[in-house]
Amino acid sequence: MVDNLIRTKGREGRRGYTLPKNDVDGTSLEKILPKAALRKEKPRLAEVDEPTVVRHYTNLSRQNWGIDTNFYPLGSCTMKHNPRANEVAANNPGFAGLHPLQPEAQAQGALQVMHELQGFLAEVSGLPAVSLQPLAGAQGELTSILMVKKFFEDSGDHGRTTVLVPSTAHGTNPATASMADFKAKEIGLDEHGCVDVDELRELVDETTAALMITNPNTCGVYERNIKEIAQVLHEAGAFLYMDGANMNANLGRMRPAEAGVDVMHFNLHKTFSTPHGGGGPGCGAIACSETLAPFRPDPAVEKDGETYSFVRPAQSIGRVAGFHGNFGQMLRAWNYIKMHGPDLRDVTDMAVLNANYVRARLGGTYQIPYDELCKHEVVVQPPKGKKALDIAKGLIDHGYHPPTIYFPLVVKEAMLIEPTETESKETLDDFIGAMLELAETTSEELEEAPTHAPTRRLDEARAARQLKARW
Ligand SMILES: Cc1ncc(COP(=O)(O)O)c(C=O)c1O
Structure with a gap:
């Protein structure tokens, strides 16, 4: 260049x-x-x-693509519009200029924001204790499972060696289990694409430390048996962890604690807007029950009278991030919640409505593997004889970022579409029009796509693994 x-x-x-x-x-x-x-x-x-x-x-x-350029329905990633009001809050010099080592007494405003955000997340999850430290969803997962591990260690129960992970799980779930030194055991699905409860009953025993459930799962399907699942685990002395990356579909409608969840992570950088991509910066805050609260990372923010301070939970797993985490992301999430609060149901309802609109209009032309009401995202398969990759490349020529493809792994030729609540019906109609047009395009033509992009088809795996950055 x-x-x-x-x-x-x-x-x-x-x-x-x-x-x-x-x-x-x-x-x-x-x-x-x-x-x-x-x-x-x-x-x-x-x-x-x-x-x-x-x-x-x-x-x-x-030549770059972003949510500010056009519709970006990247399933599982929740690429929603980032309200500019968030940026005003995050750029406030009183916050942006704070040094991470500023004495607590001089940073009471920042601590108040953190304390209030902890309270919002506790309210939304129904779980009383929160940590804002983890810097990404994957790190929130790891933090949660390390807390479970320390709980068993401190209780002298050294036989808990296994973490169960459904076959629809995001790849970070089994990776988390392994990194926390557990054996990840896969658990299959029933005909609705949900965790198979009969298989769960067979797998759970005194070696089980936890099940990592994502709800709604990565097929966009609500785990309807979650209460029964929690009961099976609790009876065996194990924990139910929830991957809350899909909380966009639950806010104000489902409180994980009421379904039996013991510990969960949020992706603040998805559910509560805040820009993300390229691996960060993010915030993978966790929320947990009273039982797990003493194991939270150090520090948490507490309020005594009118004073806020950092405290170390009694049996803390220690620090998981430098200083206090990604404060800018916390501010943006706080702002998003305040703008929509106190009732966040509108966010959920619009996200779910938009996904079901896409499902209803694409169904018939595209195959819908789990054809029932979906939550905030929908998985579709191309018409017979067409490839997800080719349709995705064709969408680039129509001016859209392609949806996630070939994930979830359990669906062949999967295309995971997540419209989010911030898109209008007109935007969705244009996108659906492009999808329907591509379904009619010959495979030969599709194989040529993209033809209007700055680059044609790349060897994406090689481009990522052998990156040659130039400026
Ligand atoms: C279901 C699910 N779990 C976990 C993650 C991991 O989050 P992060 O990318 O912030 O590490 C994602 C990421 O999109 C996800 O979709």
């Missing part, structure tokens, strides 16, 4: 910006800097004027 800029637009001596003259008497960089640090040759930079450099980077940014 820069090579191209140098060759086509650059001219020796052309400048967009000039550094101010050194006005400190008697000094020069050559005198101040160690000899080894001095350049021997001029850097190879494009010598261009300001309009050229602005256009160069603006055009580069336009």
